[in-house]
Every structure is written in C-alpha cells, then in structure tokens.
Amino acid sequence: MGRTERDASEGATRDAALKRRSAKRGTMSTVSSAVSETNAPAQGLQGAMPSGPGAVVGGVGSQAGAGDFTGHLFDALPDHVDVYEVGPRDGLQNERTILPLDAKLAMIEGLVDAGIRRIEITSFVNPRWIPALADHMEVATKLRRREGVYYSALVPNLRGLDSASRAGMNEVAIFMAASATHNRKNINKTTAQAFETYAEVCREALDRGMRVRGYVSCVFGCPYEGQVPFENVWQVARGLLDLGVYELSLGDTIGVANPRQVAWVLRKLLAEGVDLSQIAVHFHDTRGTALANVAVALQLGVRTVDSSLGGLGGCPYAPGASGNVATEDVVYMLEGMGVETGIDLDQLPAVSLEVASRLGRELPSKYTKAHVGHCARTGAAV
Numbered sequence: 113m114g115r116t117e118r119d120a121s122e123g124a125t126r127d128a129a130l131k132r133r134s135a136k137r138g139t140m141s142t143v144s145s146a147v148s149e150t151n152a153p154a155q156g157l158q159g160a161m162p163s164g165p166g167a168v169v170g171g172v173g174s175q176a177g178a179g180d181f182t183g184h185l186f187d188a189l190p191d192h193v194d195v196y197e198v199g200p201r202d203g204l205q206n207e208r209t210i211l212p213l214d215a216k217l218a219m220i221e222g223l224v225d226a227g228i229r230r231i232e233i234t235s236f237v238n239p240r241w242i243p244a245l246a247d248h249m250e251v252a253t254k255l256r257r258r259e260g261v262y263y264s265a266l267v268p269n270l271r272g273l274d275s276a277s278r279a280g281m282n283e284v285a286i287f288m289a290a291s292a293t294h295n296r297k298n299i300n301k302t303t304a305q306a307f308e309t310y311a312e313v314c315r316e317a318l319d320r321g322m323r324v325r326g327y328v329s330c331v332f333g334c335p336y337e338g339q340v341p342f343e344n345v346w347q348v349a350r351g352l353l354d355l356g357v358y359e360l361s362l363g364d365t366i367g368v369a370n371p372r373q374v375a376w377v378l379r380k381l382l383a384e385g386v387d388l389s390q391i392a393v394h395f396h397d398t399r400g401t402a403l404a405n406v407a408v409a410l411q412l413g414v415r416t417v418d419s420s421l422g423g424l425g426g427c428p429y430a431p432g433a434s435g436n437v438a439t440e441d442v443v444y445m446l447e448g449m450g451v452e453t454g455i456d457l458d459q460l461p462a463v464s465l466e467v468a469s470r471l472g473r474e475l476p477s478k479y480t481k482a483h484v485g486h487c488a489r490t491g492a493a494v
C-alpha cells in the first residue's frame with residue numbers, strides 16, 4: 113500500500129489518536145498509575161481463561177480482572193517505540209534455504225535504509241547448531257555500518273563473544289530460557305551452567321565497552337515443560353539484570369501468550385522493581401496473538417518491541433515455534449496508533465519481498481500481502 117492510499121485510510125484514525133493523546137497528557141503523567149489500575153481484583157473470569165502450555169502457573173486467571181482497562185485503554189502509550197529488528201538472526205536461523213551473504217547484507221542494509229536503528233544481524237553460535245548463520249563473521253565484517261545504528265548479535269559463550277568482538281560488534285545478546293529443559297536443548301547447559309557462562313561473557317563484554325542485551329525465552333510457555341512458573345521467569349530475569357544486561361527481551365518463543373497473560377507477567381516484573389526502560393517484548397506469532405500482545409505491552413508502557421521482517425523466525429530447538437511478529441505489521445499498527453517508530457513503512461515491503469524471493473517462499477506479513485494486493489489492483493509499483 114503506498115503512502116497516499118494509507119494516508120486516506122488511516123490518517124483520520126491517527127489524527128484522532130494523536131489529538132486524544134495530547135489532550136490527555138496533563139491527566140496521565142505516569143505509567144505506574146496505569147499499571148496499578150490493572151491490579152484490580154479478579155472479577156470472575158477464571159472460567160474463561162485459556163489454559164494449556166501458554167498459561168502461567170498460578171497466574172492470569174487468578175490475578176487479572178474483567179474490565180481492567182475500561183476507560184483507560186492506551187493511556188500509557190509511549191510516544192516513541194524502538195523496533196528492534198531480529199529478522200537477519202531469528203528470522204533466518206531456522207530457514208531451510210540458507211540465504212547467501214549478499215542477500216543477508218542487502219536485507220540488513222535495506223532495513224537500516226528504512227529507518228531501523230537497532231538490529232540483530234547474526235549469531236556467533238556453533239555453526240553445527242545453526243548452519244543458516246555459519247557466515248556470521250562475513251556478515252559482521254562485510255556489512256556497511258551506519259552511524260547511529262546499534263548492530264547486535266547473539267553470543268552463547270566466550271568463544272562467541274571473542275568472535276563478535278573481532279568482527280567489530282559493540283553490542284551482543286545473551287539468551288537463556290526460564291525452562292531448564294529448553295536450556296538443555298538449546299544451549300546444552302543447565303540453568304546454573306548458563307549463568308556461569310554468561311557471568312564470564314558479561315564481565316568480558318562490559319570490560320570491552322560492549323552493551324549486553326539479555327533474552328529470557330519461554331516466558332509464557334515452554335515446548336517441553338508446558339506451563340512456566342513466574343518464579344522461574346523472575347529467577348532468570350533478575351539473574352541477567354544482575355549480570356549487567358541493559359535490557360531484558362521477554363520471549364514468547366513458541367507463540368502461546370495471550371494479551372491478558374502478557375499484562376500479568378509485565379505487572380509482576382514491574383512490581384519486582386524492573387523498570388519499563390529495561391523491558392522489551394519478543395513475540396512469535398505461532399497462534400496469531402502477537403500483535404494483540406504487542407498492543408497490551410504498549411498499553412503498559414513498554415517501549416521496545418522485537419520484530420522480524422516479513423514475519424520470519426523460529427528456533428530449531430523449540431519445536432512448533434514459527435515466525436516472529438512481522439516488522440511491517442508492527443510499524444503499521446504503531447504508526448496508526450500515533451506511536452512514532454522512525455521507520456518508513458513504505459520502504460519495508462520491497463525489502464521483505466526480495467528476501468521472500470531469495471528464500472523461495474511467501475512470508476507471513478499481513479501488511480506486505482495487503483500492499484502487494486493494493487499494487488496489483490492499482491498498478492502502483494511495489
């Protein structure tokens with residue numbers, strides 16, 4: 113969809129949203145007041161709450177109440193949200209077709225040209241475990257870097273950190289799950305061993321002046337263990353913060369979370385004293401709830417949303433995991449809600465479609481599909 117068409121269909125909504133938000137500025141000064149409103153006692157929705165692998169033990173049904181948000185929807189929306197792009201890493205790590213180096217570089221550069229300012233470009237993990245990213249060194253060294261962009265990469269240990277550092281990375285991300293079984297399957301470590309390893313990684317990275325981001329996977333459910341108690345989430349989250357990560361990305365690794373559960377987990381973390389500026393959300397869209405989950409996270413004031421171009425994504429060691437929420441879809445929703453992202457939505461479909469063509473398959477992004485349909489109907493260039 114080109115700018116003209118989008119403006120016609122969305123402009124009124126966006127203007128109304130902006131006017132409404134600026135009008136209420138004086139009355140809604142802090143996020144915490146919005147959060148406290150969601151602490152309203154339960155009002156009998158337990159029976160309606162979903163159960164299954166996504167449900168947090170002792171959680172949603174007993175904590176959140178019906179009508180929590182009535183009259184307060186989106187009062188705490190931030191003005192600006194950082195979209196943290198994981199397409200070149202999470203997006204490609206599970207693809208059967210291995211994207212060649214030139215296509216990876218074009219993807220990253222296209223995303224940055226469109227306005228992405230935080231991007232995970234690869235993983236310095238064992239290439240036997242993630243063959244699709246075996247060219248991590250080439251990607252990181254051949255990339256044309258742009259001033260003002262944070263380029264990051266996953267590292268699982270000191271060896272990965274060392275490679276990342278030699279490749280000129282100044283930000284890395286460490287990752288572990290709130291589930292012991294997933295840690296064993298994904299990084300071949302117990303939770304305690306993972307902490308030992310990451311303590312060394314963080315010490316060394318911080319000594320070298322690098323920023324470290326921390327992922328907590330399986331926050332909302334685990335493919336092996338099912339329900340994940342909040343205590344496990346908090347144990348990993350607190351441990352990573354203690355190691356010095358500047359941000360926690362809360363992973364719905366297998367896409368089982370629902371909006372109410374997201375609100376519940378976020379409120380629990382805020383109640384533990386985690387600052388909103390330290391929280392990012394990372395939703396896989398396996399069951400179609402990712403955008404709704406993003407909307408709820410924004411309502412609670414979260415300012416960083418992970419997403420992946422085209423809706424690529426998945427973890428080979430989390431059976432059933434499929435794509436991340438699509439960057440195009442997130443930017444469309446955020447900008448339409450009056451939340452600035454700094455990203456030019458019009459530039460994303462071409463980058464997304466080029467990656468799709470190199471991978472030889474259609475990508476899940478709904479926005480890009482709509483854009484292609486619009487171009488076909490109107491004869492506009494994609």
Ligand code: HMG
Binds near residue numbers: 205327396426
């Ligand atoms: P291991 O086999 O236990 O490692 O794997 P090891 O220490 O015993 O070493 C075995 C071999 O691997 C040795 O080589 C090492 O040198 C080599 P050999 O002597 O046999 O020739 N090795 C390495 N090579 C290159 N780079 C390295 C490296 N480390 C060791 N960094 C390890 C342990 C952690 C390395 C392995 O399990 C691994 O690479 N796992 C990565 C799994 C992964 O990347 N999963 C996907 C990312 S997580 C995710 O997607 C979730 C997320 O998106 C959030 C969410 O959605 O929730 C982040």
Ligand code: MG
Binds near residue numbers: 202365
């Ligand atoms: Mg992921």
